[in-house]
Amino acid sequence: MAVSANRLELLQIADAVAREKSIDRDIVIGAMADAIQKAARSRYGQETNIRVDINTKTGEMKLQRLLEVVEDVENPATQIYLELARDKNPDAEPGDFIAEQLPPMDFGRIAAQSAKQVIVQKVREAERDRQYDEFKDRIGEIVNGSVKRVEYGNVIVDLGRGEGIIRRDEQIPREVFRYGDRVRAYVYDVRREQRGPQIFLSRTHPQFMAKLFTMEVPEIYDGIITIKAVARDPGSRAKIAVISSDSSVDPVGACVGMRGSRVQAVVGELQGEKIDIIPWSPDAAAFLVNALQPAEVAKVVLDEDAERIEVVVPDDQLSLAIGRRGQNVRLASQLTGWDIDILTEEEESQRRQKEFQERSEAFMEALNVDEMVGQLLASEGFASVEEVAYVDLEEVAAIEGFDEETAGEIQTRAREYLEQREAEFDARRKELGVEDVLKEIDGLTTEMLVALGEDDVKSLEDFAGCAVDDLTGWGERKDGETKRYPGTLSPFEVSRADAEQMILSARLKAGWITEADLAGPDDEGEENEDAVEESAA
CATH class of the missing domain: 2.40.50.140 (Nucleic acid-binding proteins)
Structure with a gap:
């Protein structure tokens, strides 16, 4: 069968559009079929069900009108009587469709313009889908x-x-x-x-720098060296933490390269951004000491519950540790994920002296002792009157200059002071209207109940409705720094796990939950097994 010029031209246009837009040729031919279908409906009626088939090899085009086979015709444009349908196809049944061949049509100017718009729209949608599918991965x-x-x-x-x-x-x-x-x-x-x-x-994303290092350092690409963390102040300075899985490969040296060639290639791409390459360590304290380079660190104190870390540096290293406008400590905080407080050795010494003085004065006031005894207790490591009252008598008697009689007297005074203070707190609790039932929850002291009452948490239901953050406080991280918001029990240093247990106890006591709700799947399984064994016995 000879192919006409018009049919050839149709296929050539489809091929050209598919190549230009980088989309499937079948999508273009499908768009053409939809366009011709729309143009045909404008001629034969919008309600007419028209199907257009284009042969992808020859370009031959067929126009067909589909008529639904029914017993009672309501719309002759879309339906055909069962008797007439069986003249065309003896096997026709109601609900089937009969295809009627339509003659080739000449497109008018408006129909052609409408067909063109359909093709352009379909091709544009296909192009967008192709772009999204390509770049989403x-x-x-x-x-x-x-x-x-x-x-x-x-x-x-x-x-x-x-x-x-x-x-x-x-x-x-x-x-x-x-x-x-x-x-x-x-x-x-x-x-x-x-x-x-x-x-x-x-170009400012931390992973942009990580990917640049992956391109420049073969050991990272091969997986021998791993980038554990990245922190950037774009265009100014950055820190990157690396670790090697092969003890014979120095991760820092590999990233720097011969005469700094590898790191300089990354620096050049980042417009001269200075990069500190730091060995990563699973030990948080050691990692932080590395992260604060080039400053020297004298001492590190970690508070894992609050995710804060206190760093003591020599007096002449303070400005270097903080960096210009706090840049060095801010990047170190982003890199490690810890909030960092930096003190000089002199500031730490002054703070320790102040804490020592405060503890000594607290012992002098509570126990009615002179300054020397208060300082002796503080210097021996006692942090509170509770510790003095309830440790073994031998520990107090072991203090230089004390005997058992003196130690006993001090412990007696400590317990009397605590009893008096407990009575005062209990009176204040009752004055605030805090329910007695809250005293039955493990972990809640009378002083804590006073704090809850002052925060308008007075009943068992009030406490059961609290969230852990309400009690222990929470932090919000922004621009690499965490801002802390205190909770009702923050002054008492209650851990999140303890606060959660207290709230669960309150909900259990209030009847909001049951012991079965608290039991995990394993516990339930064990109980079921025990029940089966008992019934078998």
Whole structure:
């Protein structure tokens, strides 16, 4: 069968559009069929059910009208009597469709324009789907492109088969782009939006630097060296923590390269950003000491519950540890995930002296002893009157200058003081209207009940409705720094686990939950097994 010029031309157009837009040829031919179908409906009636078939090899086009087989025709444009249908197809049954061949049609100007719009729309949708499918799997990769235009500080990048955008806040400060400039960026998000897929690029993302190191350092690409953490102040300074799985490979040296060649390649791409390469350690204290380089650290004190770390540095190292505008300590905090307090040795000494003085005065007031006895108790490590009252008598008697009689007298005074204070707190609790039932919850002291009452938590239901954050406080991390918000029981240093247990006890006592709710699946399984064994016995 000879193929006419028009049919050949149809296939050639489909091939050209598919190549130009990088989409499947069948999608283009399908769009053409939809367009012809729309044009045919404008001629034969919008309610007419028309099917268009285009042969992908010959270009031959068939127009058919589909009629539903029914016993009673209501709409002749879409339905056909069963008797008439069986003249065309003896096996026809109600609900089947009969196809009637339509003659080739000449498109008018309006019909042709309408068909063109359908084809353009379908092709555009297919192109957008192709772009989204291609780039959604490239999130977390570095892409290369050229600057297409700059709009209000945002850089539009031509990626070849799509367009990406580097927003102003994702650009390195003082970086200037012009039309045609080559640019490398990190794909951090791809979204399907009304105007097409939006590919968001970044040059300030911490992982951009990590990926650059992966490209420059073969050991990272091969998995011998792992990048554990990255912190950046874009365009100024950055810290990157690395560890090697092979003891014979120095992770820091490998990242620096011969005469700094590898790190300089990354620095050049990041507009001169200074990079500190730090060996990572599972020990939080050792890792933090490394992270604060080049400053020297004298002492580190960790508070794991609050995720805070206190660092003591020599007086001449304070400015180096903090860095310009707090940059060094801020990056170290981002890198380690800990809040960092930096003190000089002199400040720490003054604080220790102040704490010693406060403890001594507290013992003098509570136990009615002179300054020397108060200082002796404080210097021996006793932090509170409770410790003095309830430790073994031998520990107090072992203090130089004390005997058992003196130790006994001191413990008696400590217990009397605690009893008096307990009575005062209990009177205050009753005055606030805090229910007696709350005293039955393990872990809650009378002083804590006073604090709860002052915070308007007075009944068992009030306490059962509390969240752990309400009691222990919470932190919100912003710009690499964590701001702490105190809870009702924050002064008593109650851990989150203890607070959670107290709340569960209150809910159990209030009847909000049962012991079965608290039992895990394993516990229930064990109980069931025990029950089965008992019944078998």
